[in-house]
Amino acid sequence: xxxxxxxxxxxxxxxxxxxxxxxxxxxxxxxxxxxxxxxxxxxxxxxxxxxxxxxxxxxxxxxxxxxxxxxxxxxxxxxxxxxxxxxxxxxxxxxxxxxxxxxxxxxxxxxxxxxxxxxxxxxxxxxxxxxxxxxxxxxxxxxxxxxxxxxxxxxxxxxxxxxxxxxxxxxxxxxxxxxxxxxxxxxxxxxxxxxxxxxxxxxxxxxxxxxxxxxxxxxxxxxxxxxxxxxxxxxxxxxxxxxxxxxxxxxxxxxxxxxxxxxxxxxxxxxxxxxxxxxxxxxxxxxxxxxxxxxxxxxxxxxxxxxxxxxxxxxxxxxxxxxxxxxxxxxxxxxxxxxxxxxxxxxxxxxxxxxxxxxxxxxxxxxxxxxxxxxxxxxxxxxxxxxxxxxxxxxxxxxxxxxxxxxxxxxxxxxxxxxxxxxxxxxxxxxxxxxxxxxxxxxxxxx
Numbered sequence: 001x002x003x004x005x006x007x008x009x010x011x012x013x014x015x016x017x018x019x020x021x022x023x024x025x026x027x028x029x030x031x032x033x034x035x036x037x038x039x040x041x042x043x044x045x046x047x048x049x050x051x052x053x054x055x056x057x058x059x060x061x062x063x064x065x066x067x068x069x070x071x072x073x074x075x076x077x078x079x080x081x082x083x084x085x086x087x088x089x090x091x092x093x094x095x096x097x098x099x100x101x102x103x104x105x106x107x108x109x110x111x112x113x114x115x116x117x118x119x120x121x122x123x124x125x126x127x128x129x130x131x132x133x134x135x136x137x138x139x140x141x142x143x144x145x146x147x148x149x150x151x152x153x154x155x156x157x158x159x160x161x162x163x164x165x166x167x168x169x170x171x172x173x174x175x176x177x178x179x180x181x182x183x184x185x186x187x188x189x190x191x192x193x194x195x196x197x198x199x200x201x202x203x204x205x206x207x208x209x210x211x212x213x214x215x216x217x218x219x220x221x222x223x224x225x226x227x228x229x230x231x232x233x234x235x236x237x238x239x240x241x242x243x244x245x246x247x248x249x250x251x252x253x254x255x256x257x258x259x260x261x262x263x264x265x266x267x268x269x270x271x272x273x274x275x276x277x278x279x280x281x282x283x284x285x286x287x288x289x290x291x292x293x294x295x296x297x298x299x300x301x302x303x304x305x306x307x308x309x310x311x312x313x314x315x316x317x318x319x320x321x322x323x324x325x326x327x328x329x330x331x332x333x334x335x336x337x338x339x340x341x342x343x344x345x346x347x348x349x350x351x352x353x354x355x356x357x358x359x360x361x362x363x364x365x366x367x368x369x370x371x372x373x374x375x376x377x378x379x380x381x382x383x384x385x386x387x388x389x390x391x392x393x394x395x396x397x398x399x400x401x402x403x404x405x406x407x408x409x410x411x412x413x414x415x416x417x418x419x420x421x422x423x424x425x426x427x428x429x430x431x432x433x434x435x436x437x438x439x440x441x442x443x444x445x446x447x
Contacts, residue, residue, distance in 0.1 A: 360387030
C-alpha cells in the first residue's frame with residue numbers, strides 16, 4: 001500500500017513501505033551506503049556510524065550493515081547526502097528515476113535500491129515490484145534446481161536399479177554355484193560316511209574273528225598245559241615207583257617195608273609243603289616265657305597306672321601323633337567355635353590352619369582339616385598352608401559325614417585321630433576304629 005501526505009508532485013518522502021524491505025533490495029541499499037560512506041566527512045556521518053569510518057567498503061557492509069540501514073531510514077539528512085553521492089556515481093539511473101521512467105534494461109534490484117535511497121515519487125511501487133520479481137526469480141531458480149535435482153535423483157535411482165539388478169543376478173548365479181557345490185559335497189560326504197561304516201563293520205568282524213581265534217588258542221594252550229602236567233605227574237609217579245622198586249631190590253626189603261617207607265616220605269613232603277604254604281615262622285616263644293612274673297627292669301601294673309595320662313592332657317595327642325603313619329582329622333568349625341567363637345569365620349579358618357601347619361611340621365603326621373561347606377554360596381578362595389589338607393563338604397553333605405567318610409577310607413590298623421567335641425561324631429568314628437580327641441585338648445596343644 002502507498003500512502004501520500006503533503007509534498008508536491010514527484011516527491012516520495014511521504015510514501016511509506018508497508019512491508020519489510022526485501023532482502024535483495026536491502027543488500028543493494030547497504031552496498032550503496034557503504035560505497036558512498038567513504039566520500040563523507042566524519043562530521044557528515046551520524047554519530048552511530050562514525051566508528052566505521054576507517055573500515056573498507058566490504059568490511060563496512062559486513063559489520064555495519066544494520067546500523068547503516070537504520071540510519072538511512074531514520075536520518076533524512078544522511079539519506080539526502082547518500083542520495084547525492086548516488087547521483088554522482090550513477091547519474092543516468094538517478095536521472096531516469098527522477099523523470100519517472102526507469103530504464104527497462106536495468107536490474108530491478110538496483111532500480112529499487114536507488115529509488116529507496118532517492119525517495120522519488122512511486123519508489124514504494126518500485127521496491128515492491130523488485131521484491132516480487134526477486135521472489136519470482138528465486139522461485140524459478142529453486143524450481144530449476146529442484147528439477148535438476150529430481151533429474152539427478154532419477155538418474156541415480158535408475159543407475160542404482162541397474163546396479164541392484166546386476167548384483168542380484170550375480171548373487172543368484174553365485175547361489176546356484178554354491179548350491180551345486182553343496183550338493184556335490186553332500187554326495188561325497190554320504191559316500192565317505194558309507195565307506196566309513198563299511199570299514200567299521202569290517203573292522204568289527206575282523207576283531208570278532210580275532211577274539212574267537214585268540215579264545216580258541218587259549219583253550220588249546222590250557223588243555224595242552226593240563227595234559228602236560230598230567231603226563232609229568234604220571235611220569236613222576238612211574239619214576240618214584242621205579243626208584244622204590246630198585247631200592248627195595250637193593251636193600252632186600254619186602255614190599256610192605258617199601259610201602260611204609262613210601263608213605264612216610266609222602267607225609268614228610270606234605271608237611272614241608274604245608275609249612276612253606278603257610279609261611280610259618282620259627283618258634284620264638286618258649287614255655288618258660290609263659291609263666292607270670294616280673295622281670296628285672298620292667299614296669300609293674302602299678303607303675304603303668306601311676307604314669308597314666310588324663311584324657312584332657314595334650315601329651316596324649318603328642319603320643320598319638322608319634323605313632324607310625326598317624327593321620328589327624330580336625331573338625332574345623334567345631335574347634336574354632338570352641339576356642340575363639342567371637343572372630344569372623346575367615347579369621348577363624350586362617351588362625352586354625354596356621355597353627356595346624358606348625359603342628360604338622362613338628363610331628364610329621366598327616367593333617368586334614370574339614371570345614372562345613374553346605375551353606376556356602378560360592379567356593380572359598382583359600383591357599384592351604386604347608387602340610388595341611390583343607391576340605392569343604394559338598395552341598396547337602398555336612399562336615400560330620402565327610403569326617404566319617406575320611407575315617408572309613410583309611411585301611412584297618414592305621415592310627416587315625418579325630419579332633420571334635422561333637423559326641424555323635426566321636427561315637428561314629430570310634431566304632432570305625434579311629435581315636436576321638438576333644439577339641440579343647442587340640443586347642444591346648446596348639447597354644
